[in-house]
Amino acid sequence: MASTTPIDMPPAPPAPPERAGRPKSTGQLGDKIFLGLSRGSGILLLVIMASIAVFLTYRSVLAISKDEGNFLTTFDWNPAGDPPVFGIAVLLFGTVVSSIIAMLIAVPIAVGIALFISHYAPRKLAAPIAYVVDLLAAVPSIVYGIWGALVLVPYLEGLNLWLDQFFGWTYIFEKTEVGVARSLSTVGILLAIMILPIVTSVSREVFLQVPKMNEEAALALGATRWEVIRLSVLPFGRSGIISASMLGLGRALGETMAVATVLSPNFLISLHLLNPGGGTFAQNIAAKFGEADAFGRDALIASGLVLFVLTLLVNGAARLIIARRKEYSGANA
Numbered sequence: 001m002a003s004t005t006p007i008d009m010p011p012a013p014p015a016p017p018e019r020a021g022r023p024k025s026t027g028q029l030g031d032k033i034f035l036g037l038s039r040g041s042g043i044l045l046l047v048i049m050a051s052i053a054v055f056l057t058y059r060s061v062l063a064i065s066k067d068e069g070n071f072l073t074t075f076d077w078n079p080a081g082d083p084p085v086f087g088i089a090v091l092l093f094g095t096v097v098s099s100i101i102a103m104l105i106a107v108p109i110a111v112g113i114a115l116f117i118s119h120y121a122p123r124k125l126a127a128p129i130a131y132v133v134d135l136l137a138a139v140p141s142i143v144y145g146i147w148g149a150l151v152l153v154p155y156l157e158g159l160n161l162w163l164d165q166f167f168g169w170t171y172i173f174e175k176t177e178v179g180v181a182r183s184l185s186t187v188g189i190l191l192a193i194m195i196l197p198i199v200t201s202v203s204r205e206v207f208l209q210v211p212k213m214n215e216e217a218a219l220a221l222g223a224t225r226w227e228v229i230r231l232s233v234l235p236f237g238r239s240g241i242i243s244a245s246m247l248g249l250g251r252a253l254g255e256t257m258a259v260a261t262v263l264s265p266n267f268l269i270s271l272h273l274l275n276p277g278g279g280t281f282a283q284n285i286a287a288k289f290g291e292a293d294a295f296g297r298d299a300l301i302a303s304g305l306v307l308f309v310l311t312l313l314v315n316g317a318a319r320l321i322i323a324r325r326k327e328y329s330g331a332n333a
Helices: 022-066 089-120 121-135 141-170 183-208 212-220 225-254 257-262 281-289 296-326
Strands: none
Touching: 022 225, 089 121, 089 183, 089 225, 089 281, 089 296, 121 183, 141 183, 141 212, 141 257, 183 225, 183 257, 212 225, 225 281, 225 296, 281 296
């Protein structure tokens, strides 16, 4: 039999020294704490929203149950009458129309400013312009209202007469009542100025996040600057534009002091947008809350509930648009 010789095995490597620092259990504890805080914050937000909804619903039911008119279609607001009669038809119309006017004016201008700052303006010019636009968001609402009442309303009278002269045939721009420009159209213009910095800021930040490779690839293929923006920047930033527009719309729907200062309220619905008059939810609550009794405040809270639901529906619709249209997410840009 052949003899076997033992094979010398190499010595085992020395055990690595223990690393100094936090033990593994400490990191896991930090993750658990962070997870608990994040989850608790989300739950707290849902609890707050639910409590607001319950409060508004309870107080609204108390008021609507005693309303002798139709809450949705009545053109009057007299909760102190005998019997009490009040409705939100005029308020809903004025809120929606003024917000639509603001969005039609503000969103295209805001997107144009955001594109200019992010892709056209030199850096030395882009930073001051962005700072000035963002500074508009810091102006208090009452200051906008005072400026609108003292400057915007008088100067818009000439514009209203011009629109009536050349576009009165459209019925919307026909001015049938004599009076200053304290109308829903003026409110819409003022709201457009107020939401402009919000839409501009969010859109600008989204446009700056566009991958540079996409833009450089388009330029390398011979695309012009506008083609790069149309094919690369705008598809990537659509979700951001929608989100920015919804933020601006939320500001427009709930604006109070500026609207109350500029608008000459009445409870009539008219498609002549240049005629003075109209009303919004927030303006009506601000104007009547101080002088209302307990039942009148419940009626105002009922109108606030409608505004609350309207805001939730608008934001929910925006989320559905983004979720159902995958190309809005920018993943395919």
